[in-house]
Amino acid sequence: MQLTQKEIKELEEQLSCPDGKLGVEVGKNMNETNINMTLSTIDSLELKDKNSVLELGHGNCGHLQKLLAEADNIGYFGLEISKTMHEEAKTINTTTQAEFLLYDGETIPFKNNSFNRVMSVNTIYFWSNPQKLITEIERVLKPNGICILTYANKEFMKNLPFVGDKFQLFGKEEIKTLVSASNLKIDALIHKTEQVTSKTGESVERTYTLAKLKKE
Template identity: 40%
Template sequence: MEKDQLKALASQLSHPSGEHGNEIAQMMHATNIGMTKNAIANLKLAPNDSVLELGHGNAGHLEFLFSHYPTIHYTGLEVSTLMNREAQQGNKSFADVGLASFVLYDGTTFPFEEDSFDKCFTVNTLYFWQNPLDLLAELSRVLKPKALFSLTFSHRSFMETLPFTPFGFTLYNPDEVLKLVAQTSFDLHHEDSQLETVMTKDGQAVERQFSTLVLKNAK
């Protein structure tokens, strides 16, 4: 790909929009589903938990989520208007009975009251956080005391092999994320690191290392 094409792809990955947005979202769902399932599994969800997801994309994973945890209450946050609309349309059956709702936000301030959620997860959004400490402080505010947060991301060593990550991505290894966490009101509950095989856009199988850092809200 040319540099301009790589920049355009990076922009779509951070904020899907326009005619190619849904195609990108479907690709992200397919490549991220293993990481998403890992993030969810590490939360140890309980009946009637209120669950927040930061950056839900097209929310194609909600069928899996509710098939395993049918009584939770899910709220998804997104900066992408297109993904907000697609998630609502694709999960209308869950939204109509009050199990799921989808909310747009500005990427900084969460439009919720304090202590609103029991659990939270996010997958592959960390790279796009403009002010990580401010975002984590806002997340702590809306999570209940001792709430768990699954922060799932691919390691720097893998992400650096992708040609689009120089454009708008901030890459991390787990130790770098933990240095950020040490400056917040979150404590590390446990860490789950995995190695999985995923397919690239050109059909090549590659190994991706990722971690889920499960953080406890210690406010």
């Protein structure tokens, strides 16, 4: 599927913050194409009964039931900068175990030491203030808590036609530099490869990383 430059630019805008009817469709597409990354992230959280989980940039949150099935009495809290995705997630997920909130993308509206687990999949490219947000994650994560940041690797991303100025790309050095702005520690960088259909319709081999961070 050949997209015009205008369409590619609009796609980039929608990927960073889905909006309106097109945003709903982009959200559905993201849930489908990112599902393996999301499920790998959930598996790596090592969820336990009664854990409280925070997700940054949950999209339509079509993966919520899978997450809640990992252990008993999990409390899930989702933060979004996209009003469209916030509303879509609330429509799709009516469980009382989940709470969805809008936020500014920089300040996490919860008290210190609120969560056992924090996760975010394919959002790190769009963080407006990465150094502040990583320290916010540290602040709300409980001692011995785990954070998983999952992202497609820089070398893969840089060749995609829709990746422009709105994206900040990450590889091993970039994630190390970001995490060093906080007191979180990198416990593991888990690398995976999968075959997916890109946002412009081509079949591509995607390499991605799960950065497993711990708060001591």
